[in-house]
Amino acid sequence: MTQxxxxxxxxxxxxCLTCSVACKFANDLPPGDFWLKVFRIGPxxxxxxxxxxxxxxxxxxxGCQHCRKPECVAVCPxxxxxxxxxxxxxxxxxxxxxCQFCTMACPYNVRYLNEVERVVEKCTxxxxxxxxxxxxxxxxxxxxxxxxFGDLDKGLESFMGPGxxxxxxxxxxxxxxxxxxxxxTTYSAPWxxxxxxxxxxxxxxxxxxxxxxxxxxxx
Amino acid sequence: MEVQWxxxxxxxFVCLGAGVFAMQGLLCVLGKGEKSQVPAVIAAAGAVALGxxxxxxxxxxxxxxxxxxxxxxxxxTQELISIVVLFIVMAVFFAVGRKGLAPKWAGILAxxxxxxxxxxxxxxxxxxxxxxxxxxxxxxFYFAQAFAAGAAGVWLLSCIGKDADSxxxxxKCTAIGGIAVVASLLAYAAYVGTVSFDDFGSxxxxxxxxxxxxxxxxxVGQLLxxxxxxxxxxxxxxxxxxxxxxxFLKWKDGHINLSFxxxxxxxxxxxxxxxxxxxxxxxxxxFAIF
Numbered sequence: 253m254t255q256x257x258x259x260x261x262x263x264x265x266x267x268c269l270t271c272s273v274a275c276k277f278a279n280d281l282p283p284g285d286f287w288l289k290v291f292r293i294g295p296x297x298x299x300x301x302x303x304x305x306x307x308x309x310x311x312x313x314x315g316c317q318h319c320r321k322p323e324c325v326a327v328c329p330x331x332x333x334x335x336x337x338x339x340x341x342x343x344x345x346x347x348x349x350x351c352q353f354c355t356m357a358c359p360y361n362v363r364y365l366n367e368v369e370r371v372v373e374k375c376t377x378x379x380x381x382x383x384x385x386x387x388x389x390x391x392x393x394x395x396x397x398x399x400x401f402g403d404l405d406k407g408l409e410s411f412m413g414p415g416x417x418x419x420x421x422x423x424x425x426x427x428x429x430x431x432x433x434x435x436x437t438t439y440s441a442p443w444x445x446x447x448x449x450x451x452x453x454x455x456x457x458x459x460x461x462x463x464x465x466x467x468x469x470x471x
Numbered sequence: 472m473e474v475q476w477x478x479x480x481x482x483x484f485v486c487l488g489a490g491v492f493a494m495q496g497l498l499c500v501l502g503k504g505e506k507s508q509v510p511a512v513i514a515a516a517g518a519v520a521l522g523x524x525x526x527x528x529x530x531x532x533x534x535x536x537x538x539x540x541x542x543x544x545x546x547x548t549q550e551l552i553s554i555v556v557l558f559i560v561m562a563v564f565f566a567v568g569r570k571g572l573a574p575k576w577a578g579i580l581a582x583x584x585x586x587x588x589x590x591x592x593x594x595x596x597x598x599x600x601x602x603x604x605x606x607x608x609x610x611x612f613y614f615a616q617a618f619a620a621g622a623a624g625v626w627l628l629s630c631i632g633k634d635a636d637s638x639x640x641x642x643k644c645t646a647i648g649g650i651a652v653v654a655s656l657l658a659y660a661a662y663v664g665t666v667s668f669d670d671f672g673s674x675x676x677x678x679x680x681x682x683x684x685x686x687x688x689x690x691v692g693q694l695l696x697x698x699x700x701x702x703x704x705x706x707x708x709x710x711x712x713x714x715x716x717x718x719f720l721k722w723k724d725g726h727i728n729l730s731f732x733x734x735x736x737x738x739x740x741x742x743x744x745x746x747x748x749x750x751x752x753x754x755x756x757x758f759a760i761f
Contacts, residue, residue, distance in 0.1 A: 356598055471669030
């Protein structure tokens with residue numbers, strides 16, 4: 253079994269928005285539409301009643317969580333929304349009738365109607381790149397080296413982020429800007445199970461996850 | 472979320488159509504309603520058809536609608552199948568009731584299928600992603616609505632056909648339906664007070680820097696005395712209290728009263744539209760800030 257997903261180390265995210273912009277660019281999204289947004293959560297009191305400077309905050313990039321039990325797939329009348337063998341949730345635009353029940357069934361509101369094509373869209377986990385062995389664009393472009401891509405069933409330690417040097421085996425067809433991926437452990441400080449968080453589970457079992465240490469997770 | 476008007480119209484007319492058919496089925500089981508049974512079936516079928524057309528308007532690519540339908544886990548597919556079955560049963564009821572009172576089995580079938588249609592329609596909106604919708608109280612509201620609208624609809628047809636016996640029963644059912652609508656809405660308001668969402672404290676959306684924070688706190692306050700109070704109380708008073716009072720005024724005598732029946736029906740439908748709009752406006756997802 254495979255379950256591709258993204259893990260974001262929120263202690264490393266600097267809120268530069270590059271992932272969000274790179275996603276729009278790579279997937280040619282219309283103005284005003286986003287497959288990935290970055291939210292600033294906070295500043296909030298560290299403990300109840302605390303005031304500045306006893307506050308904390310973090311940035312949280314949010315897109316499709318490629319759930320293990322996606323309700324958006326269950327409610328789709330035509331099978332346009334489907335779960336692939338690699339665990340990602342995809343939309344076959346040719347089969348989408350634009351009923352938008354999937355947008356209602358998503359607990360995270362990350363699906364929307366493309367007003368031009370009149371079909372529903374969302375993050376594809378850069379299927380066009382991943383199928384060629386590359387990283388999703390939001391991972392590849394992450395300035396803070398906070399986002400990592402991999403197969404959850406092989407463990408978070410197997411997740412990869414962009415490296416610092418070119419791939420040694422680049423072919424003439426390859427993009428020379430591609431960097432040799434490096435494992436998450438190259439960048440991220442050690443974490444415990446208690447540091448791993450998911451978006452609120454409404455029965456959909458979100459796959460993608462977040463690492464947040466020493467701060468209060470706020471959903 | 473924004474009010475999805477085609478779906479508001481769809482659920483409203485499915486409740487009306489199924490309600491009228493079920494009430495006519497009830498009269499049939501009791502050996503009544505011969506005069507109203509053909510017009511009732513035609514009116515019920517017309518209402519459901521109108522709802523179906525409205526639901527098609529919600530589709531962005533209706534031209535592809537039958538290009539791959541068939542995912543049985545989908546509420547839309549289940550609704551489609553149940554409505555097709557409803558139309559078949561309506562045709563059977565029409566055929567056996569054309570030249571006299573339909574047999575009791577046809578009345579029982581009408582009631583059972585109508586209940587199933589409303590139940591499946593409601594189930595498709597029970598989404599855990601939208602906490603305000605994810606409650607069995609949604610069944611209570613839609614069934615109360617279907618009962619009240621169906622009773623008022625058949626009351627109206629009984630008045631047109633001057634069938635005092637049927638009108639007498641439908642007056643009582645309209646009164647009970649109105650009370651049921653009010654009870655379901657007040658129960659819903661109480662439930663809304665228990666719903667909670669992810670709480671981020673202070674937050675900021677980098678894509679809409681000047682947007683106001685999502686206002687999904689104190690939903691019961693919004694409902695009872697805030698921004699949603701007008702449609703909510705419209706649903707309670709116009710959609711429930713007024714038809715109940717009108718029906719109570721005709722509880723003992725004067726059952727044949729076209730204007731009372733018509734006003735009751737219109738009020739139930741107006742109230743139904745108002746509360747369906749409220750349901751969409753309260754339909755925040757779990758993670759409400761994307």
